[in-house]
Amino acid sequence: MLRVIQWATGGVGKAAIEGVLNHPELELVGCWVHSAEKHGKDVGEILGREALGVRATARVDDILALPADAIVYAPIIPNPDEVGALLRSGKNVVTPVGWFYPTSSDGAALEAACQEGGVSLHGTGINPGGITELHPLIFSALSSAVTFVRGEEFSDIRTYNAPDVVRWIMCFGATPDEAMKSPMLKVLSGGFIQSVRMCLDVLGFSTDAQIRTKQEVAVATAPIASPIGEIAPGLVAGQRFQWEAVIGERVVVRIAVNWLMGEEHLEPAWTFGEQGERFEVEVQGDPDCFVTIKGWQPATVEAGLVRNPGIVATALHCVNSIPYVVAAPPGIRTYVDLPLIAGRAHPDLSR
Ligand SMILES: NC(=O)c1ccc[n+]([C@@H]2O[C@H](COP(=O)([O-])OP(=O)(O)OC[C@H]3O[C@@H](n4cnc5c(N)ncnc54)[C@H](OP(=O)(O)O)[C@@H]3O)[C@@H](O)[C@H]2O)c1
Known part of the structure; x- marks a missing residue:
């Protein structure tokens, strides 16, 4: 058995x-x-289930001293120094907060920490870490002469049960000016530009591609009830972020997120379209390929606030990678380096 430590017990944790x-x-x-x-506290108590015999600690030194094979690192704010210390203590780190495909200079310090600890660091998740690079690349394997790939999310942001993040970091409920001037695009770009670069590199698009970014907001036209409180008319109730790689005039990679506080009372009158909430993957080549993924969004806002399948999928992409990351040679290990990562069968198919 591989011994695992969980770092932070929010939705993902x-x-x-x-x-x-x-x-x-x-x-x-x-x-x-x-x-x-x-x-x-016993970790079972934190989860609202039976005791697990594992106690949570707020002391980093307790974790550094604890023998383990891997850590699922899922705090709200990543701290590279902390990740370096975990790696140097000889624990593999899997995380949804970054290092999906860092440049050699961005990853240099943690690459050194991996080598010192004899372990690996793997960034994974759903978006980034799945739909925005892994899945377009997987489907590209069934096409030749690829000219374009896309990964895109269409979600009701009212189902993301992290109200402080939604209000204060993502700027829903702020004025359009506050949202446009906020660091959100820069924060998101840290991860999504790694996805764009992975697609460019693996597919072999020219190295002089330019990456451009775009943020758009929609405002409420009438009060919108939401878990962060009522969004008053004129305040931000929808946001779209987009990252595109362009070669000459041609867009070759597009990654986008469409996050709306429902589909009513928005200006512009954005909706999810006929297919509703979903994730989409597209490959243009020979042949073209269009994939719509359902199931990673909850059936209702209320269900999402209890257990959001997109957050669960993010966590499981981390957890399921652990055996492969532990077996990998030391270093920062991306999807490009690791073998196929899979889930595991239910232990009791009679249930
Ligand atoms: N790549 C992807 O697809 C993807 C998808 C979803 C989320 N994420 C990322 O995963 C991370 C966790 O997301 P989440 O939804 O679990 O967030 P969350 O529910 O807000 O929980 C984050 C946890 O971080 C801890 N925390 C709170 N304040 C902190 C601080 N100042 N410094 C360090 N830790 C702090 C808390 O842990 P305790 O409760 O244990 O005290 C909190 O529960 C976020 O960085 C998020 O952006 C990535």
């Missing part, structure tokens, strides 16, 4: 713990928490 408990090759041995009130 709690789903990752469940994923570790369900995985036949993994066992939970430790847990770091940011919140002082969770320190010392």
Whole structure:
């Protein structure tokens, strides 16, 4: 069994713990928490289930000293120094917060930490870390002469149960000017530009592609009820972010997210379209390929606030990568380096 530590118990962290408990090759041995009130609690209590015999700690030194094979690192704000210390302590790190496809200069310090600890760092998730680079590349394998790939999300942001993030980091409920001047595009670009670069490099598009970014907002035209409070008319209730790689006049990679507070009372009158919430992957080549993924969005806003399948999928992409990351040679290991990552069968098919 591979010993796993969970770092932070937000939406992703709690789903990752469940994923570790369900995985036949993994066992939970430790847990770091940011919140002082969770320190010392049994992890089962934090999840609202039976005791697991593993106590959470808010002390980093406890985690560094704990023998383990891997850490699922899922705090709200990534700290590269912290990740470096975890790697140097000899623990593989899998994470949805970054390092999907860092440049050699961006990744240099953590590459050195990997080599020192004899372990690997793998950035993964759903978006980035799935739909925006892994899945277009997987489907490109069934086409030749590829001219364009796309990964795009269409989600109701009211189902993302991280109200402080939605209000204060993503700027929903802010004025359009505040949202456009916020660091959000820059923060998101840190991950999504890595996705664009992975597509460009792996598909072999010319190295002089230019990457351009775009942010658009929609405002409420009437009060919109939401988990972050009522969005008053004139305030931000929808946002679209887009990253495109362009060669000459031709767009060769497009990654986009469409996050709306529902589909009513928006100006411009954005909707999800006939297919509703979804993720899309597209490859233009010979042949073209269009993939729509359903199931990663909850059926209702209320269900999403209890357990959001997109957050669960993010956590499981981390958890399921652990056996492959542990087996990999030390270093920053992206999808380009790792073998096929798969989930595991349910242990009891009679249920
Ligand atoms: N790549 C992807 O596809 C993808 C998808 C979803 C999320 N993410 C990323 O994954 C991370 C976790 O997301 P989430 O939805 O789980 O967020 P979340 O529910 O807001 O939870 C994050 C946890 O971080 C800890 N925390 C709070 N304040 C902190 C601080 N100042 N410094 C360090 N840790 C702090 C808390 O842990 P405790 O409760 O244990 O104290 C909190 O529960 C975020 O960075 C998010 O952007 C990536």
